[in-house]
Amino acid sequence: MTEERVTGETIAAIATPPGRGAIAIVRASGAQVRALAARVAPGVRLRPRHAHHTRIVDERGVALDDAIVLFAPAPHSYTGEDTLELHVHGSPVVAREVLRALLALGARLAEPGEFTQRAFLNGKLDVHAASAVADLIDAETRSAARAALANLGGGLATRVRALRDGITAIVEECSGAIDFPEEVPEPDRARVDAALRSAIAELEALRHDGEVGRLVRDGITVAIVGPPNAGKSSLLNALLGEERALVSEIAGTTRDTIEESITIDGVRVRIIDTAGIRAHADRLEAAGIERTHRALAAARVALVVLDGSRPLSPEARTLLDDTSDRARVVIFNKADLGDAGAREANVAGAILGSVRDAATLRELRSELARVGWGGDVPDLERPHLASLREFDAVNAALASLAAARETLTSGQPMDLIVGDLQNAFAALGHVSGDIAAEDIVTGVFARFCIGK
Numbered sequence: 001m002t003e004e005r006v007t008g009e010t011i012a013a014i015a016t017p018p019g020r021g022a023i024a025i026v027r028a029s030g031a032q033v034r035a036l037a038a039r040v041a042p043g044v045r046l047r048p049r050h051a052h053h054t055r056i057v058d059e060r061g062v063a064l065d066d067a068i069v070l071f072a073p074a075p076h077s078y079t080g081e082d083t084l085e086l087h088v089h090g091s092p093v094v095a096r097e098v099l100r101a102l103l104a105l106g107a108r109l110a111e112p113g114e115f116t117q118r119a120f121l122n123g124k125l126d127v128h129a130a131s132a133v134a135d136l137i138d139a140e141t142r143s144a145a146r147a148a149l150a151n152l153g154g155g156l157a158t159r160v161r162a163l164r165d166g167i168t169a170i171v172e173e174c175s176g177a178i179d180f181p182e183e184v185p186e187p188d189r190a191r192v193d194a195a196l197r198s199a200i201a202e203l204e205a206l207r208h209d210g211e212v213g214r215l216v217r218d219g220i221t222v223a224i225v226g227p228p229n230a231g232k233s234s235l236l237n238a239l240l241g242e243e244r245a246l247v248s249e250i251a252g253t254t255r256d257t258i259e260e261s262i263t264i265d266g267v268r269v270r271i272i273d274t275a276g277i278r279a280h281a282d283r284l285e286a287a288g289i290e291r292t293h294r295a296l297a298a299a300r301v302a303l304v305v306l307d308g309s310r311p312l313s314p315e316a317r318t319l320l321d322d323t324s325d326r327a328r329v330v331i332f333n334k335a336d337l338g339d340a341g342a343r344e345a346n347v348a349g350a351i352l353g354s355v356r357d358a359a360t361l362r363e364l365r366s367e368l369a370r371v372g373w374g375g376d377v378p379d380l381e382r383p384h385l386a387s388l389r390e391f392d393a394v395n396a397a398l399a400s401l402a403a404a405r406e407t408l409t410s411g412q413p414m415d416l417i418v419g420d421l422q423n424a425f426a427a428l429g430h431v432s433g434d435i436a437a438e439d440i441v442t443g444v445f446a447r448f449c450i451g452k
């Protein structure tokens, strides 16, 4: 990437969303920014990071708006280049006209994400942080926004670089022994093994945090399943706080899956109400039950609803068996009518109560949080792996380190571990951003909107 390409063209775009608003921001970045400012805001002498209130005119000097003008000189700007922001009144027409004037004066319309791409190319943020900017903009829940924010600082790169340095040190020790077998003794196996073990532990912790972070960002899916008439749709409605699904005393009311979202502790939870499962169903109902099984298979958590007031049906028993070794929450509903079924089944950790009762719903929400993502919202203030690419890289590094340990502990010559360590080093370079393939970089920035 040459300097020429980074700063060669001055780009411009509207940075705020389309439509009317209080303010619209038109921004430009690049070497011609001062010249552009002199034309569109002739009334001011630009001072860095100073808010100038002035008249904006187009390329022919025709007044467009009274606006606030901000100038940030290179390298102390978002992109690392000279940057101009024009805060105009939030009319789509005004913003468009100002942009048109900048383009007429020689700027080029920015590609999606091009401002952030320039920031990356100028070393203002790493790829991981750049993709965190996109995550932050895309965040739909408080937790997702927090998770993205933690990744903005580039702390992950620092953590991973420390690991890479550790690996380099071992490689150097081993290489010394290979190159100068007379002078340099072979490194102590036990010490190298301990270093490898601690690197593996750190990477596993990183992977775990990343997995939790991903759950929080993407949300989790919960399938409400159970025999007909158990109160599944009543539960969906109670969690939503609205009468979304039809509820009736007729068994087999729900025929198709119904999907809605709620948030629990800031985490998005997609809840799917399903058709009650029973053996002797008509053709239409059987098709619905088929969908229930598919929803159940795809969900992270099975929310098993049973009528706890009556002896368990064979379907209820089968369902309890089938879900016993997967993530699930069991509720024995209709406690107001009795607890015969609940006592008979005696499922450890099951909730006894009624979906009509607020305390039961509270207990249920906290159980869903515990089973869904381990209770408390995880510590997302720490930087963590976000993209699948980063997960792949960490997995590859873990596999290489495990192979190296295998070589070491099976008593084979030590120089055989060097290749594996080099592989681990390279894989981690993709996480720290020290190795960034062109297509990865392009992929990250393609996610952005124009103006970012």
Ligand SMILES: Nc1nc2c(ncn2[C@@H]2O[C@H](COP(=O)(O)OP(=O)(O)OP(=O)(O)O)[C@@H](O)[C@H]2O)c(=O)[nH]1
Residues within 6 Å of the ligand: 226, 227, 228, 229, 230, 231, 232, 233, 234, 235, 246, 247, 248, 249, 250, 251, 252, 253, 254, 255, 274, 275, 276, 277, 333, 334, 335, 336, 337, 353, 354, 355, 356
């Ligand atoms: N007494 C009592 N009745 C309840 C409770 N929860 C649900 N019901 C009633 O049980 C009946 C069935 O409720 P639904 O929510 O339609 O049950 P469902 O599991 O969705 O049933 P299908 O859609 O047929 O599979 C309705 O008449 C509800 O009003 C409860 O806690 N106590």
Ligand SMILES: [Mg+2]
Residues within 6 Å of the ligand: 232, 233, 234, 245, 246, 247, 253, 254, 274, 276
């Ligand atoms: Mg129903």
